[in-house]
Amino acid sequence: MPDPAHSPAHNQTVSKRIFERARKVMPSGYTRHLVVARPHPIYADFADGCWITDVEGNRKIDWVNNFSSLIHGHNKRELVDMLATQGARLMSAVLPTEWEVKLAELLCARIPSLERVRFMNSGTEANQIAIKAARAYTGKPKIAKMEGGYHGQFDLLEASFQSTPENWGDPKRPNAIAYQGGHPQALLDLVVILPLNDIEAARTLLREHAHELAAVILDPQRLQLGMVKPSQAFLEMLREETERLGILLIFDEVWALRAGYHGFQGEIGLTPDLTTMGKIIGGGIPVGGCGGKAEFMSVFEVDAGDPKVKHSGTFTANPLAMAMGFTSLSLLTPEAFADLAAKGERLRDGLERIKRDLKLEATVLGEGSLSALVMTTKPMRNYRELAAAFAADLGRSMPVVQSLLADEQLLTMRGGFIGSTPMTDNDIDFTIAGVRRAFERYKVL
Ligand SMILES: Cc1ncc(COP(=O)(O)O)c(C=O)c1O
Structure with a gap:
């Protein structure tokens, strides 16, 4: 933009x-x-x-x-010191480091929905992985998102980010509109667009598509830089309906996590099934995180053989981002x-x-x-x-x-x-x- x-x-x-x-x-x-x-x-x-x-x-x-x-703004002393120290010790390697465990422990202790966490390199990637986890867990293909909602650059979730009066259609049943040139119709067909804060219309769409919906994703705090807020009643409806219909509720807290010590979910007392994170959990270094109850995160487990969702990545959980994130959050x-x-x-x-x-x-x-x-x-x-x-x-x-x-x-x-x-x-x-x-x-x- x-x-x-x-x-x-x-x-x-x-x-x-x-x-x-x-x-x-x-x-x-x-x-x-x-x-x-x-x-x-x-x-x-x-x-x-x-x-x-x-x-x-x-x-x-x-x-x-x-x-x-x-x-923490720019050049916070503790963060600059950590960058220099960890940069000199180890920037990235094929072996895991204790830093990822420390950051995961800190997040699980603070954020209500988190029992297990995995890391990646951006908020976009966090949402991609969360969608994979939701599909693998539920065995269903589609995702519901809010009209106008932003979740990074994953094309599936870019649907209707910037739809217009000419193409957005019925307010009770918004069209899924392409954001990119070349955005395939096949991807748009996998997304159900919900009207934010219209409890009855959104509930109807969720019930209608329940058999094919793996997840509902939203930023629970805001739409488009905070100009629009989801109401508590709307969020409560989403929590109740998704639970009843076997759909996972994903809170995209890539931004909202800065709302408080327990994230935005802690502020509103609602616990999603999966939470995605980024931005402040890297202390200034690119990062993403996706976590939730152990049951939903079990799709990544390897104890019984191949995981349902395979997830690696060259820079995933690199010690620089993990150490910076841990330091940044410890100061918070x-x-x-x-x-x-x-x-x-x-x-x-x-x-x-x-x-x-x-x-x-x-x-x-x-x-x-x-x-x-x-x-x-x-x-x-x-x-x-x-x-x-x-x-x-x-x-x-x-x-x-x-x-x-x-x-x-x-x-x-x-x-x-x-x-x-x-x-x-x-x-x-x-x-x-x-x-x-x-x-x-x-x-x-
Ligand atoms: C709510 C939300 N989700 C996801 C993202 C994407 O994160 P990233 O830019 O790290 O990919 C952003 C970025 O602004 C965001 O605000």
Whole structure:
């Protein structure tokens, strides 16, 4: 997805030169569509704590944290030390290391659904493996996902990530729509799209497809960067129905795990059958994880011969990622989560004040370390309402986001703020002041 918000505002000479070289060796100069910016991206140079400096020498407070993965911001001393120590001892090998056991023990002790865990190298891969496990366990082929839900780059789960009014069909029975050019119909036929927060419609679809559904997967915390939240009642319905119908419930907590010490599932008191993880469990190094009750994870067991699901991977459970993940999570005590949430509250209070003072037609969203100020007051209960609000109103925030980017703030295109542990009250207040200035400058009222 191009992120025009990250287009450079000023001072672009060095980036322009790098980009000219990039265009000669990478399609359009990019290897990650998430960072597409016009006329070219600004390249990063180095970072310190929650501040990142680009190659032009501009410093910005980093509210993106590489899409939530850097919960300790940049260059946390304990993590840099571990990187150096473990890098010097062993980066990867064909033998397992104790680090994978330590990280698995830590996760099983904290996350309610986890009795057994396996590791991989990304959230995408975690979801792929979870789907394989669900199919092998249930013997059924299809997967249900939410309309608009994001689960990484596994094409099966990309169905209807960005469907449009022209193709999304009946709101009670959303069409499975291709996301990629060449997305095979055969893959779309394996996916049942559920309308988020429509309890009756989703229940009906689950019952209708129960005989062929291996799993339902969703991020239990959010849809599309936190703009839409699954209701507790919807999640409870999914838990009850899947259990009754012999379908596995997968919580994709690749992002949501940062919600608290026991993950998002701990916050809401609902336990899925399988949980997928990534981002913060690698301490800044690429990682993925998939776990659940021993019974569901038994498909990987080799005690009685060939496993039902075979899973290896060259860099799987490499000691660098395992050691970094263990160190990062060990620093995330209940007190650290409380502090992250308090800072999130401080930011949201400040955004609410700006909204009130400037009489903005806006909504402050978020919880814990995630916050957003969106330029709409319309309800956003599902992907379609979000898309409609975005088309009608949210685009208005773009100049404000642009202005913030020029004003020492790095945030997501839709005005999302993802906090990190090194942020101080001063950093938060600096951001609040910047947001106020940006709205005053653009008078988006
Ligand atoms: C909910 C969710 N699932 C899966 C992924 C994919 O993870 P990765 O980018 O590590 O493959 C993401 C990434 O943002 C995500 O937010």
